[in-house]
Amino acid sequence: MARIELVGVAKRWGNTVAVEDMRTELEDREFVAILGPSGCGKSTTLFLLAGIYAPTEGEIRFDGVRVNEVEPKDRNVGIVFQSYALYPNMTVEQNIMFPLRFVSMEATEAQKQAREIAELVQIEKLLERRPGQLSGGQQQRVALARALIKKPNLLLLDEPLSNLDATLRLSMRSEIRRIQRELGVTTILVTHDQVEATTMADRIICMNDGRIEQIDTPENLYRRPNTTFVASFVGSPPINLVAGSIRESRFVAGERSFPLSGITETAEVWMGLRPELLAVADEGLPATVATIEPMGREILYGADSPLGFLRFLEAAPLPRFSFGDKVRLATVVENVLFFDGTDGGRIDGASLNEFS
Amino acid sequence: MTAAVQDWQSIARRSTRLRKINFVLLIGFLTIVSIPVLLPFFWVVVISFSARTGGVESAVLWKACSILVPAVFAYGGFHLAVKSVRRRLIAAGALIAASTAGLYLTVGDDLHLHNYRFLVNPNLVEELRGAATAGGQFPWVWVAFINSLVVAAISTLFKVTIATLSGYYLSRFAFRGRSSFLQGLLILEVFHPWMLTIPIFLVIFWIGLLNTLAGPILVLTVLDLPFFIFIMKGFFDAVPWDIEMSAMTDGATRRQAFRYVVLPQVRAGIIAISVLGFIKGWEEYVFVTALRTGNSYWVMSTYLYYVADDVMGVDYGLVAAVSVFYMAPSLLLYLFLQRHLTQLTFGGIKG
Numbered sequence: 001m002a003r004i005e006l007v008g009v010a011k012r013w014g015n016t017v018a019v020e021d022m023r024t025e026l027e028d029r030e031f032v033a034i035l036g037p038s039g040c041g042k043s044t045t046l047f048l049l050a051g052i053y054a055p056t057e058g059e060i061r062f063d064g065v066r067v068n069e070v071e072p073k074d075r076n077v078g079i080v081f082q083s084y085a086l087y088p089n090m091t092v093e094q095n096i097m098f099p100l101r102f103v104s105m106e107a108t109e110a111q112k113q114a115r116e117i118a119e120l121v122q123i124e125k126l127l128e129r130r131p132g133q134l135s136g137g138q139q140q141r142v143a144l145a146r147a148l149i150k151k152p153n154l155l156l157l158d159e160p161l162s163n164l165d166a167t168l169r170l171s172m173r174s175e176i177r178r179i180q181r182e183l184g185v186t187t188i189l190v191t192h193d194q195v196e197a198t199t200m201a202d203r204i205i206c207m208n209d210g211r212i213e214q215i216d217t218p219e220n221l222y223r224r225p226n227t228t229f230v231a232s233f234v235g236s237p238p239i240n241l242v243a244g245s246i247r248e249s250r251f252v253a254g255e256r257s258f259p260l261s262g263i264t265e266t267a268e269v270w271m272g273l274r275p276e277l278l279a280v281a282d283e284g285l286p287a288t289v290a291t292i293e294p295m296g297r298e299i300l301y302g303a304d305s306p307l308g309f310l311r312f313l314e315a316a317p318l319p320r321f322s323f324g325d326k327v328r329l330a331t332v333v334e335n336v337l338f339f340d341g342t343d344g345g346r347i348d349g350a351s352l353n354e355f356s
Numbered sequence: 357m358t359a360a361v362q363d364w365q366s367i368a369r370r371s372t373r374l375r376k377i378n379f380v381l382l383i384g385f386l387t388i389v390s391i392p393v394l395l396p397f398f399w400v401v402v403i404s405f406s407a408r409t410g411g412v413e414s415a416v417l418w419k420a421c422s423i424l425v426p427a428v429f430a431y432g433g434f435h436l437a438v439k440s441v442r443r444r445l446i447a448a449g450a451l452i453a454a455s456t457a458g459l460y461l462t463v464g465d466d467l468h469l470h471n472y473r474f475l476v477n478p479n480l481v482e483e484l485r486g487a488a489t490a491g492g493q494f495p496w497v498w499v500a501f502i503n504s505l506v507v508a509a510i511s512t513l514f515k516v517t518i519a520t521l522s523g524y525y526l527s528r529f530a531f532r533g534r535s536s537f538l539q540g541l542l543i544l545e546v547f548h549p550w551m552l553t554i555p556i557f558l559v560i561f562w563i564g565l566l567n568t569l570a571g572p573i574l575v576l577t578v579l580d581l582p583f584f585i586f587i588m589k590g591f592f593d594a595v596p597w598d599i600e601m602s603a604m605t606d607g608a609t610r611r612q613a614f615r616y617v618v619l620p621q622v623r624a625g626i627i628a629i630s631v632l633g634f635i636k637g638w639e640e641y642v643f644v645t646a647l648r649t650g651n652s653y654w655v656m657s658t659y660l661y662y663v664a665d666d667v668m669g670v671d672y673g674l675v676a677a678v679s680v681f682y683m684a685p686s687l688l689l690y691l692f693l694q695r696h697l698t699q700l701t702f703g704g705i706k707g
């Protein structure tokens with residue numbers, strides 16, 4: 001279908017910068033998620049790709065050809081808006097068939113295709129209704145069907161699952177993934193839900209403040225986050241970041257220090273400890289349990305330690321500790337991350353020798 | 357525990373009762389205030405069918421109204437109580453039949469169609485006075501009727517087209533001076549159009565449209581535009597932006613997106629301003645008289661005025677009949693489209 005390239009793309013309105021210096025490449029048939037907090041420029045990126053906005057700077061290429069000047073109607077892009085944007089004056093069937101009005105096709109053929117696509121997203125029983133008479137999940141499927149019917153080069157989904165309840169969201173996730181595989185269409189999914197991004201996408205573009213922080217597979221984003229932003233945005237509950245410095249091959253935070261290797265003297269660093277990799281052990285960092293949050297199958301504890309407040313996760317349905325309990329925390333030292341304190345970038349090759 | 361349950365029940369009962377009382381009071385109040393508004397209408401209708409040259413028989417008037425007014429209110433009550441369209445139609449039919457029978461029995465002998473002779477008699481005034489009056493060119497009513505129709509319809513067409521397009525533009529495109537333009541539109545509403553009669557007369561005179569129907573058509577169009585543009589902008593503001601963008605990614609041009617997706621959603625606004633615009637043109641008197649010298653053209657309002665002038669004190673019935681004929685189209689328009697007119701507030705408020 002299509003290979004997509006963004007080359008130094010920026011979009012500004014006067015002094016407001018929505019996105020800046022976007023550089024990336026999407027392989028044909030790839031499923032990519034754009035992940036980032038509210039207002040970071042995710043929708044803007046989609047609108048740039050759809051041609052609704054023209055980039056202030058840079059170039060957008062489809063299959064190697066510059067499309068900056070190509071009108072939205074000629075880009076053959078299917079888009080599902082955050083609000084679904086169904087046409088309230090038309091029935092579901094008319095909504096789905098709308099894109100076919102602009103290609104020469106016989107009415108019976110168009111109707112047949114609409115029926116097929118409606119079956120694909122399982123709304124074939126709702127064709128006569130109007131959007132106002134549909135539930136949120138049904139509207140979302142209609143929007144998806146309408147985006148898919150003209151066999152787009154590129155499918156853009158702007159937080160399509162944010163209005164659904166948890167169960168429906170789960171089933172729609174696998175549904176969308178299945179449809180995407182079946183049709184083999186290059187797809188970009190915008191979301192601020194990292195679970196959605198990690199479960200659905202081949203690769204994730206992590207954005208913050210109009211810039212790309214990292215483009216990587218879900219696993220790498222979690223294991224090797226490039227910046228403190230990615231480290232704290234990906235992974236739930238968020239990573240513990242401990243401020244400190246490196247002196248004489250030791251990470252120093254307050255009165256504590258830990259031996260490490262691979263980093264030279266650095267005035268300011270962050271040490272990143274994943275809550276799910278911190279565990280209670282016989283030996284380790286002394287801490288006092290301060291908060292207990294049962295999360296279903298797991299329990300999230302917060303503890304005061306010499307390194308400050310640390311969260312750790314225990315896979316148990318019932319709490320093992322209560323407020324004020326003294327525990328010792330240990331972690332796998334290879335998984336401890338270090339970031340530069342000034343620019344937030346990951347420091348490669350640093351490894352902790354001992355955590356206690 | 358039980359006490360609490362009983363409490364809830366009595367509270368619910370009390371609020372239901374209160375709601376009922378409020379509803380009845382409201383309906384009663386509206387009925388009473390509408391009587392002085394509606395009664396003259398009934399009178400005009402009854403007079404037009406019953407008066408003979410020389411005066412109005414007031415006994416006929418009261419008798420007829422005592423049948424018609426209850427019939428109308430009975431229908432109103434029924435309309436509120438019953439939701440099904442078929443039943444409403446049946447009720448309306450039954451009430452019409454009943455009041456026709458009632459009228460026939462009480463005042464049947466006094467009813468006649470003589471006052472409506474102007475519809476078929478092109479030489480009405482000559483017959484009345486034995487000579488042509490009002491400059492000798494007093495026309496047949498259908499000429500005035502067609503002219504009024506032309507003025508109202510063409511000015512409405514202009515108003516609606518321009519207001520819709522500019523409302524869309526004002527709603528969608530941020531251009532320099534948009535807010536001052538909108539403020540300017542509102543300021544125009546401050547001036548009463550009659551204050552502008554003389555300058556308008558001069559302008560129309562200079563461009564050579566005096567004594568043509570084009571004069572009032574243009575003036576009426578321009579006078580209503582600011583308000584109508586404002587209304588339409590409000591309606592377009594209420595149409596989500598992404599629906600339009602969605603249409604464009606679906607393959608529509610901007611114009612097609614407007615036509616297929618945006619326009620159907622402002623239908624209520626277009627119907628509303630069409631009705632208002634049409635009625636304004638239909639009722640216009642000041643500018644149609646100001647922009648003609650002599651009797652170059654006639655419209656319904658001038659026709660009614662001159663009929664009243666010519667026969668004043670002689671033939672109330674004729675004046676009443678012309679009035680009924682004159683107001684029938686606006687009334688029908690209102691009746692058929694009032695459901696759309698009530699939506700005006702929703703769209704308009706957002707402007």
Ligand SMILES: Nc1ncnc2c1ncn2[C@@H]1O[C@H](COP(=O)(O)OP(=O)(O)OP(=O)(O)O)[C@@H](O)[C@H]1O
Pocket residue numbers: 013016017018019036037038039040041042043044045192
């Ligand atoms: N038309 C516009 N004019 C000016 N600024 C805009 C416009 N559209 C977006 N912005 C700004 O650009 C930035 C990015 O907006 P965008 O809608 O892309 O965010 P987002 O990542 O989609 O957020 P959300 O998750 O809340 O949908 C925001 O700061 C926003 O205020």
Ligand SMILES: [Mg+2]
Pocket residue numbers: 042043044082158
């Ligand atoms: Mg968005």
